[in-house]
Amino acid sequence: MMYIIIFLLCCIIVSLCFYIYKQNKKIISISKQINDILFHHNDFYIQKYKEGNLSILESDICKLVNKIYEQNHLLENEKLILKEYLEDISHQMKTPLTALNLIHERLKKAEGNEKRQLLKEEKKLLDKIEWLVMSLLKMAQLDAQTVTFHQESITQKDFVLQLLNPFEIQIDMKDIQLQINIQESEIFKCDILWTLEAVSNILKNCIEHVEQNGIIHIEMNQNPLYDEIIIQDNGCGIDQEDLIHLFERFYKGKNAKQDSVGIGLALSSMIIEKQNGTIQVENTYPGTKFTIHLYKENV
Known part of the structure; x- marks a missing residue:
């Protein structure tokens, strides 16, 4: 009986040693592959272990490596x-x-x-x-996503007055006719300074592309889904090939002014999109129409 017990103990010890040896061998293999990834930029592959702690380790390492690849x-x-x-x-x-x-x-x-x-x-x-x-x-x-947008309230009348103020001289020099269609006391909610920046770049573009005695139409509307701003001119319009590229940074269309740098409309698009909005442009023959939708938070 004693010999049988000793034999069984020896078998258990041998099996345990063999198991530990195999586990260590697998861990060393995983460690080598991790070192290859870190220092030699080799592809990552770990044998699929079906169960046990190595299976958990494998899963966590795969997640970590995938995250590293994604960050790289x-x-x-x-x-x-x-x-x-x-x-x-x-x-x-x-x-x-x-x-x-x-x-x-x-x-x-x-x-x-x-x-x-x-x-x-x-x-x-x-x-x-x-x-x-x-x-x-x-x-x-x-x-870099370091800008925090704040919802502020302003009447449509005050928004349009602040929008037009920096352009009074240019509008007067070109004798531009302004057509304003707003509800003066209606409250408009947005980040005022950033939205003015975006819409000002669009208005500047329209002023530059209308002829003497041209017309610029400014309209603001509201509904349960979004607030709408429309800026439209009767200028030379935009070449059809340029329309899809108009909001790309540093893009200059065929009708762009000589001193244009191509970032104003790109900046406008970024500001509007960061406020859960959209901006669209279309030719109206004559002229160009910009439509901004700022979607409301509860939608």
Whole structure:
């Protein structure tokens, strides 16, 4: 009887040692593969263990590796976007900076009216660079999701007055006829400053593309689903091929002004989308119509 017990104990010990050996061998194999992933960027493969702690370990490691792959993919995309972003910024800054250098050299010798004219051109270029830098910073904030939008209340009348205020001189110089269709006392809810930024870029685009004595129509509507803003002009319109690219950053259409940089409408689109909204554009022959829908939170 004693020999049988000893034999069984020996079998158990041998089986246990063999089991521990196999488990250790599998763990070493997993450890080697993890090291290969971390330091040699090899593909990841772990044998499917059917049960036990190794099965749990395998599942957790697979989740971790998949997460790492996903993060690496996002980082690579971000690096590519940043590279393109910097290239675009460099390209957009190069032209006004070159012009400023030329003006600076001419200012050394200029006098009287010529000097005043050069100073005026210099101020215009500096304003353009400031606007470009500020717009790019705003786009970077939106890309990084560091902007918090706040729902604020403003009457339609006050919103339109604040919208038109910065453009009074341009509107007067081109003798533009404004057609305003709003409910003056109706409350409009949005992040006021950011929404004004978005709609101002659209209005600026319309002002630039209407002829002398042109017409710009501004309309605001509300329903249970969304608040609507419509900006429409009777200008030259947008080439059909450009319509689908109009809100891409740094895109310049065929009818774009020579000094256009192609970020104003892209910024508008980003701001509207971040507020659970949509923006659409269409040709109305003559002119162009921009339609903004800001969907309400409870929908």
